[in-house]
Amino acid sequence: MQRKKIVVAVTGASGSIYAKVLLDKLCLLENQVQEVAVVMSDNAKDVWKFELGNEDYLKYPFKFYSKGDFMAPFASGSAGFGTMIVCPCSMGTLSRIAHGTSSDLTTRAADVVLKERRKLLLITRETPLSSIHLQNMALVTQTGGIICPASPSFYSLPNTFEELAATVIDRVLALCDIDVDSYSWGESQ
DSSP, X not given: OOOEEEEEEEOSSSOHHHHHHHHHHHHTOTTTEEEEEEEEOHHHHHHHHHHHSSOGGGGSXXXXXXXXXXXXGGGSGGGOOOEEEEEEEOHHHHHHHHTTOOOSHHHHHHHXXXXXXXXXXXXXXXXXXOHHHHHHHHHHHHTTOEEOOOOOOOTXXXXXXXXXXXXXXXXXXXXXXXXXXXXXXXSOO
């Protein structure tokens, strides 16, 4: 199995717990993941501090890139990053991706992933959704992206917020063709 190169973008949408659980799990998957590159918006850092009460995003062993660093390797299709996960994904970021507006490193990288026909997953966080949001989701889906709303499942009977967030993140990783040990409906545990 070829190890994957993954870009993780964290936007300022509520739901920092999803980004934390994703980064935690990626730390444990070095047998399947060659490289993880991370870009966080300023709002993402603020929301993380507010929601999680810490700045632990600084402790991950991944390379972090500035939101304006268009020299980052994944700003070009030649770098070979096959997967990008935007988690959580704000509606503003969704809109810019859907319309090809490369105003920062996150939207440029998403544009590259889509044009190269690689895997883009947007873990959207908003409710309710307007028709504009839904149209933008349809546009991204039509160009090959995957919209994966941060809608946790409950049939694994999670006991903590992290376990609940993991129900979404395990699904995200499975959509990225990464094997994770998680609850699957209909399988004996």
